[in-house]
């Protein structure tokens with residue numbers, strides 16, 4: 095563990111910053127002067143954060159002060175006459191612009207035959223200090239006046255509207271309005287050649303969506319419309335007006351995560367904001383809506399009211415992960431967003447949270463560098479979001495909303511911790527919210543409830559080896575049977591249970607149910623006609639129970655065989671997953687793999703026959719999304735005519751961008767599966783390079799990495815570190831697809847070990863650093879691979895950002911190897927009898 099850093103706000107409380115920055119893009123440098131006021135709680139010294147900055151001059155109250163740079167990015171300013179109280183500090187400094195994608199960094203794009211650049215910032219969690227000296231802690235809220243001097247003929251955006259702009263000797267000076275009281279991690283600016291579309295909310299807040307000139311103007315419309323409506327929606331839901339006069343949403347060509355909620359200047363990866371009607375799919379639009387909804391919710395929850403310290407970062411993210419769905423569901427009930435939520439985030443949470451050693455939602459953070467190590471999305475977003483959803487059910491929608499409104503009203507422009515939110519919800523609902531929630535957020539894991547004929551019993555649910563556990567949770571049962579308690583607190587209760595009883599209706603509580611085989615069969619046969627969410631949940635729970643060894647994997651075979659009539663796309667997500675569970679048993683064996691392929695065909699024949707290749711006018715989004723999944727299964731099953739048809743459609747289209755977007759991915763996959771020569775391979779790579787659409791690029795990568803030609807797979811691996819082909823933001827995707835492909839698994843795993851220095855240099859310190867260790871663990875399944883994983887990663891546990899992901903990775907592979915060992919005969923025999 096890292097040592098605790100001192101909190102600088104305990105010695106100096108900033109009130110206002112005046113920041114002037116001159117940016118020399120071409121020289122990759124910047125220089126600036128920051129003037130700040132505030133009160134010092136000690137004599138003689140003031141300490142602020144500064145990282146990789148050259149400090150040139152320091153004055154305090156007009157007198158020159160001396161300074162020294164120490165550990166933990168601390169810059170200490172000294173003047174012996176200084177006494178506690180109000181002071182004005184002025185610091186002159188300079189720094190350099192690097193490609194690291196935090197602090198101030200360039201984004202690259204091609205337009206009009208030239209490579210161009212935007213400059214953007216990414217300050218969360220603690221990168222503001224790389225651009226100017228400040229008290230870089232969330233609790234150190236202050237107002238900001240920002241002035242930027244840049245090159246001319248570009249757009250310059252900040253958190254606030256422009257107050258004044260003038261050109262002086264080829265320099266553009268942009269001065270922004272004063273910001274409200276805010277944390278340094280939410281400050282941002284973006285400069286460069288961009289275009290925009292504008293609209294206003296009901297109350298007149300200006301909303302803009304921006305992108306580089308390489309993106310078509312139509313690609314901004316979808317996000318703009320959704321952003322305006324969602325801003326209106328949240329104003330009503332949260333009971334507090336959007337706090338700033340404008341909100342910009344900017345798509346950046348290089349971006350380390352998905353998006354960032356900078357106040358009034360939200361930044362995104364292109365794929366998370368842009369939806370060109372010519373190339374976007376239904377899914378890609380839903381994704382944009384989700385990300386916009388997420389970042390907009392932070393404008394209140396996170397920005398207006400902010401956590402005191404990083405140990406409550408989960409609260410920001412869990413909350414946003416849950417809330418983002420509410421406006422979407424209200425505007426588009428037909429999207430089935432809660433089904434998506436159940437089949438993505440909830441599912442990830444249930445899988446991850448079952449491994450011994452997983453972190454609790456709320457984890458101590460001594461140093462912001464540790465944030466990378468605790469950023470397990472399945473837990474911080476998935477489980478945390480699920481717990482907020484469980485809480486809403488526990489207190490009821492009305493009290494949930496009223497409690498939130500009270501929280502915003504009471505704490506606006508201030509800082510809080512989780513307990514402040516629980517207390518507001520407790521006051522409103524008169525239920526013991528704090529006690530209830532802390533039992534879930536402070537402890538790792540979750541329970542399985544075993545349902546017998548005359549009892550219910552809870553037990554911690556584990557996948558893989560674990561020490562005994564006697565932890566008990568207060569479980570909201572949400573049962574169909576009124577004889578059962580609303581919250582199960584005991585280990586076991588005796589009660590008679592009939593076979594129609596189901597638990598966790600709506601899937602809001604964070605537990606799974608283990609029905610007896612009879613009971614499960616009965617439910618599976620009777621719920622075909624009811625809510626698809628019930629089927630999704632039941633099947634997902636069954637798959638989890640195979641992972642833990644409670645039921646045999648071979649039981650998935652009949653379950654799949656009888657599911658061909660299923661027509662709901664999200665439920666198909668789980669069926670696909672169940673099929674995926676079986677793949678590990680047949681990976682290195684052609685004969686048995688052929689049986690699994692046959693199962694894939696059997697499973698998808700009915701729906702493929704119903705849907706065919708071409709969409710019908712006015713068909714449901716469900717069917718539009720389901721069609722490519724069925725084609726993908728037919729391709730996996732090697733249906734020759736489907737492979738041929740993919741090739742034909744690809745050749746007819748002539749180029750990737752004119753393919754039907756919904757089918758683009760599978761057509762490319764089929765085309766590659768049909769076998770491509772070097773010319774065709776290079777043609778796809780060239781289209782990847784020339785396309786401005788990140789969605790198109792993703793489809794090309796997905797298809798290419800499914801190649802069955804070893805030389806081509808090697809070539810793809812060798813390109814990962816080549817920045818002119820693969821943006822560093824996308825490199826982990828290439829790797830993940832390649833390590834999942836049976837034919838490139840070993841090659842990719844070797845590649846990772848040989849290129850670890852590059853991984854470390856490129857992502858070290860970033861929260862995506864652990865992706866490589868995480869996804870590798872998801873793909874390996876033999877004893878030899880396990881031994882290699884242990885050997886390679888154990889020494890890397892010295893890095894705080896990797897410890898947990900490595901330990902969990904080892905547990906995960908160990909569990910998989912043991913499962914394959916013990917159940918292989920049974921599974922293979924069942925598959926052979928199809």
Ligand code: BES
Pocket residue numbers: 218219351352353354355384385388389392411475861
């Ligand atoms: N605030 C986060 C991004 C972040 C977190 C940056 C911690 C640095 C440190 C942002 O709101 C977020 O959650 N982004 C997600 C996308 C979201 C829609 C799931 C991301 O980047 O993955």
Ligand code: ZN
Pocket residue numbers: 388392410411414
């Ligand atoms: Zn977030």
